[in-house]
Amino acid sequence: MKVLILGNGVAGNTAASTIRRLDSQADITIISEETFAEYSACALPHYISGEYGRRKLFLRTKKSYAQEKIKTILGQKVTAIHPESKQIFLDSKNLSYDKLILATGARPVVPPIPGANLAGVFTLKSPGDADRIIAGMGKAVVLIGSGPIGVETAIALRKRGLDVYLIEFMDRIMPRIFDAKPSSILRSIIQEKGIKVFTGERVTSIIGDTKVTGVITDKRQIECDQVVVGVGMRPNVELAKQAGITIGSLGAIAVDRQMKTNLEDIYACGDCVQTRDMATGKETLSPLWHNAKRQGMIAGYNCLGITKIYPGAETITSLDVYGTHAATFGCIELEPNRAEPVKVVEKHIGGNYYRLMITNEKIVGAQSIGNARDMGAMLYALIKHEPLSRINRIVEQRPIPENPLYHRAARALDLQSIKG
Amino acid sequence: MALNRKIAYIDLTTGTVEAKPIPVKMRKQFLGGRGLDAYLLYNHIKPGVDALGPDNVLLVSAGVLVGTLASASSRTHVAAKSPLTGYFGSCNMGGFFSPELRFAGFDHLVIKGKAAKPVYLWIHNGEIEIRDASKVWGKGVRDTQEAIREELGDHEIKAMTIGIAGENKVRYANVMTEIKNSGGRTGMGAVMGSKNLKAIAVRGTMDIKIAHPAEALEYDKKVISQVTAAKVSQEMGKLGTLFIWGATNSQGLVRTRNFQLNQLDESDAIEPEEFEEHTFGMAACYGCQVHCRARYVIPDGEYKGVYDEGPEYTSIGAFAGEPGCRDLTTVLAANHLVNDYGMDTLEVGGMIAWAMELYEKGILTDKDTGGLDLSFGNEAAVIEMIHRIAKREGLGDILAEGPLRAAEKIGKDSIKYQIHVKGMSALHSDDRPAPALALGIATASRGADHLRSRPAIDLYHLPEPVLRQIYGQPVPYEGPLTSDYTDYEGKSWQVFWQEQCYMAVDSLGICKYHTIFLGPNFPNFEEWSKLLYYNTGLEMTPLDIWNVARRANMLERMFNLREGLTKQEDWLVDRYFDEPTKLGIPKIRGRVIDRDKLHKLIDEFYGFQGWDTKGVPKPETLKALGLEKEPSHQL
Amino acid sequence: MTNERRAETTAEATARGRTYGAFRCLNCFERNTAPSGAKSFKCPKCGFEWRLSWPMPTQPRIRGPVWETNRRLAEEATAKQTKGEK
Amino acid sequence: MTKQLVIDYEKCTGCRLCEMVCSVKHEGVVNPARSRINIAKWETKGLTVPVVCRQCEDAPCVSACPTNARMRDEELGRVIVNYDRCIGCKTCVVACPFGAINWDPLARKVISCDLCDGEPQCARFCETGAIRFIEVSTANKDRQREAAGQLLESMQKPVQPAAR
Structure with a gap:
């Protein structure tokens, strides 16, 4: 069997490895426009800060592809897919396939601000981006957007000794994953380390002749040598669209629960697809590593005719803010257009902070600062739609169940005092 | 480290x-x-x-x-x-x-x-x-x-x-x-x-660094196995310390009805095995594989459904033996109450039993008790008195003052019925048949105390060679030792040796149930020396540890003397000498402590301690232990 | 290490005398064994009777006396002793 | 056949010796905060529950790891961490439903049970039988399968509303 995988990210590679594990004979080829071997985007901030060497970014080497008998075609662009003839077209040649997996990923969005095309304006996605950011380091840097990538990059550059400005259009940092309280805890940590944070500010233009010299917001002007934009990702779907693959409501490839597209023998996984959120059941774009990895695996299985169902995306974010562990999953309280009311329970345990969001006596989201060890159980309570009263019953049960899933969390979070 | x-x-x-x-x-x-x-x-x-x-x-x-x-x-x-x-x-x-x-x-x-x-x-x-x-x-x-x-x-x-x-x-x-x-x-x-x-x-989350981790893991495992291999540890891990009550009551070695009798007969209902029915598994202290306390829920009565742990053999003595009760729920509830009020189970039981005898003798009347019937065997009264003592209500306020002060307040002959040493109530055990145990409580630094120097293994009838092995190190002892617990021979050395043993473990922070308290083949100075070395890096020989114990015991004595202790207080109340035991196996019946022989034991004991005939440490003793300049205010 | 003095400590030496499965009569200290699971036991040496329990399947423990028997035996023994003394 | 840690929760006496030996074995110190096994304890109820990595076959921590640092070691049937790759993001800590992955605050790294490379000290020291390191017998396998099945099933339970 001949499998072509477009995309050398985590989804594509996981799909490749999964297929190889199940079928030693399959002919697997990964094709990517990028020339890099598989790398971890999550490690990029550590590379920028200088804590990790460049080699540590890469999860595979040429040798390890060869060991797994996975062929690669790197640095070549796929120009078209012909589903009828089961062929793809590269710059110089065309290849046929039995199964095609689209793992084309996503690319950072650059908002249409005046000056966004100046030299010194970067996004951060690949090791190449990181190299350019490091090479372009001067004295000061402005980060536009305070998502986890923005915050982690800010910390990395601050560790390099730069003046770092973090600008967020919303009223708090990481506004999509943290509510006001935890967000402000994290904000004070990074401010203490000298990162200047401006929230509720809109960048109106980036200035400079050929190279960036500053940023103008609706409230101030900041001089800087470099701007890193981290305001979101856009799925790479052009190729798929061209080939007649259905694009979903959110602008990403639509797939079923086996990661199949609407076309026979074409699968898609990773940041380029839209799936359903396990917590809400709604369609979502969830460009997160663990989701891509699982999707890749599911796609791999189904390619080989082994039915495996994707349960849905989990929105877990976990980041290290100067040694403080911040983690969040599920809904937040301040989510726009919330349909149902949520009850918030806050717990201060030692130096740690927990926040649980509860709707109809069920956990729908959680945030923690500090120790996150008991978050996992809450995550599964969310996935299982387990009412708190049932969790308490399980915990109280004697004999203790074979699988004491909630015990630890119940102990720490004192669930009995939390009622829906 | x-x-x-x-x-x-x-x-x-x-x-x-x-x-x-x-x-x-x-x-x-x-x-x-x-x-x-x-x-x-x-x-x-x-x-x-x-x-x-x-x-x-x-x-x-x-x-x-x-x-x-x-x-x-x-x-x-x-x-x-x-x-x-x-x-x-x-x-x-x-x-x-x-x-x-x-x-x-x-x-x-x-x-x-x-x-x-x-x-x-x-x-x-x-x-x-x-x-x-x-x-x-x-x-x-x-x-x-x-x-x-x-x-x-x-x-x-x-x-x-x-x-x-x-x-x-x-x-x-x-x-x-x-x-x-x-x-x-x-x-x-x-x-x-x-x-x-x-x-x-x-x-806290700070490291305690182990000096020799790999060796410590091996050696500590060995010591743990040594402890848990003992039959007595296994019994205790199943029934808790209650088994001690069971074994001693079977022979007639317990005080009941405030020392009027020495066995609680027909007491099947409060045997350890009965308690076991109401427990769900055992609990342990930090790092202990013996796990000697039971987890239980009170099965009945006013406190039905309350969770607690224990009870220990002292509680069964205090709330069953001494007041002459035979009710399981009472012991469990009483144990719960003293735990939550935070009172000494043994002293509470002793004081209540004493009050019961005074009530029996007419020294305390219904007027004194506020109408409470303090007859022996009245379980409800035991529970009620626990509340009153903790809250210092009525008679409870007087009993809360402890043996001597309470006897003084009540007056009449009440002091005659107090079973105490140095103003502290004695354990429920009847030590009249066992001079070694009697000597232990008479001389212990904190009063009638079974945890300071009690050679409990004396009751095991161990062969003399085994006794020699144990009591002949880390300092040599050539004097007499006998297997018979009713004998007076050599008991002063045993008590002296045990006193150092318990001081050593109390200084190390190890539980006494992991020492020769319970059995002859439990860890000893030799094991502690190695445990110290592997875990902390301190190099101390068994003899060094013995000397630490000697030094500390000496200071406790010096503290007591400074507070006015005299030789007269290293003594028992008259009942030990004048009222023979009535129940139990033949060996135990009709026993009293002989005043002259106890005097002799005490003199020997003073001699081993390096004290003069008045019980005061001799200058050369202090010098040998490096205590001649105390208080030295180094810490 | 320096304080490794000899191969066997006192506790280890005395442990060699352990007798699993056996128990001592609480009256005469005779070492006895009982058939597995037996509920009671009469000491062949002194005649005292004990109720047994089995904390471990192989290790019995004296749960308590058979009250009447032991009381009678003890009273007889005491009477004999007092007589002898007179 | 691989061996695994089998925990009988009812037998645990809560002595925490397992925590001690674990931290001594791995770090040379006694510090429960740095142990790979932990006891969750409810004092007022007399309930103690040892929590340790279950070495899941399809482990959430492995799929959550963004640098592929967490991986299965099939030889010993365990999940291990490649510290050369680990970036300390602690996503695995959040992902573990059992709360069995710890963060060592002093060494600044994630820690979880590595079965002591084949001779788990916790099981060796636990004489109560609460923690045993035994061959995966048929009976145990069944129990495990059941537990894993429940977990998997609940994860795959269709989310409401069935949108597609």
């Missing part, structure tokens, strides 16, 4: 805290726990201070092996001048408090002065904070701990606390941690209460 824990001086009057390292030199002389506490108490308390006044000093400490891999190294020691006896006050408890104290960076706390209003201490990773305790004042032991955990937001906090009894300065109030770990005897809870100190909360 494991020795880098500090000593903290806390003055509650001024609110100041000072922390200091403990020099290795002091470690080698006193190790830690009770040993170093003996030194600290002798150095920090001025003679004649009011035990319930601000000048008394409360010491809280961990043994030097606490928190290491050494088996059952969980013991917390608390010392102060005793409000019960006026002499050396001390208690020792298991549980999880002192390991946590060490994880928080401290080994010894020296607490002075008196807080203006109720406070508690919060000790966390090297920091000590004095906090307002008004929210927890008035709460029972377990509610206090839960409230503190809630307030500080950490479930892992271990707190040593006093209950209502400590607040009311019942002179035998306990310090408690968790559900049932009780620092009983001599009223350390009352001292805490007198200082307006409700609790000491600790939590």
